[in-house]
Amino acid sequence: MMNITDTYQTHRQQGFSLIELMIAMTISLILMAGVGQIYLGTKASYNLQNGLSRLQENARFALDILSHNIGQSGYTTNLGSIDAINSANTLENQSENTGLGFTQLTGTASDIIEINYDSTTDCLGNATAGTATDRYYINNSTLMCLGNGSVTPGVLAEGIDNMQLLYGEDTDNDEDTDIANVFVNAGNVTNWDNVKSVSVALLVSTTESIGTASTDTNTHILLNTPPIGPLNDNMLRRVFNTTILVRN
Numbered sequence: 001m002m003n004i005t006d007t008y009q010t011h012r013q014q015g016f017s018l019i020e021l022m023i024a025m026t027i028s029l030i031l032m033a034g035v036g037q038i039y040l041g042t043k044a045s046y047n048l049q050n051g052l053s054r055l056q057e058n059a060r061f062a063l064d065i066l067s068h069n070i071g072q073s074g075y076t077t078n079l080g081s082i083d084a085i086n087s088a089n090t091l092e093n094q095s096e097n098t099g100l101g102f103t104q105l106t107g108t109a110s111d112i113i114e115i116n117y118d119s120t121t122d123c124l125g126n127a128t129a130g131t132a133t134d135r136y137y138i139n140n141s142t143l144m145c146l147g148n149g150s151v152t153p154g155v156l157a158e159g160i161d162n163m164q165l166l167y168g169e170d171t172d173n174d175e176d177t178d179i180a181n182v183f184v185n186a187g188n189v190t191n192w193d194n195v196k197s198v199s200v201a202l203l204v205s206t207t208e209s210i211g212t213a214s215t216d217t218n219t220h221i222l223l224n225t226p227p228i229g230p231l232n233d234n235m236l237r238r239v240f241n242t243t244i245l246v247r248n
Helices: 004-012 018-071
Strands: 094-096 102-104 113-121 127-138 142-147 154-158 160-169 182-184 195-205 237-245
Touching: 018 113, 018 127, 018 142, 018 154, 018 160, 018 195, 018 237, 127 160, 142 160
Parallel strands: none
Antiparallel strands: 094 102, 113 127, 127 142, 142 154, 160 182, 160 195, 195 237
């Protein structure tokens, strides 16, 4: 006959069976996999939202700078005038070349615009002799400006992959409205005195990859240029447009 002590010792010696241990481990692995998926999903969502926020911030900053500077083109404190847009006639659809010259490019190559206005400082805050000349262009997905107060260009905004420009010309000489009725490339402007506005399109990307879960298979349309893409990388891209009035 088994006494109370023997029964207590028998219960103390019992444990989990191999099957029970395997079931417990399987459940633990399933839970850990679920937690891992939630973490990865949360991280991917954060990277996407953070990248999109920075992309929009860079786009707004770039457009604000261009809008302000192009809008004051031709401003003068003298009785004479500065024909600020004429320089764009030779610079639009061009790319900087080594040395002093320029090389005409076509297709989706980023445009360059150069403007003049009366100011004691250029786009980078460098001192001028009274008239500023600012050249805006894209280099390695970065909006750059080269002012006449310095020989060194400065970085304005990152993630700017491409910039395209069209010039709004008033060809119907409607003095009542005095607004552009056609938008053309610089080479097709018939009279630069009739240029009333500049249309700007920027292709802006995230500055870092947002992960392999998203691939840029889109084509991007900037004004009248051929489609850009698909670029098939892991960057997020958006196109931003604005039209800037030339008031002076």
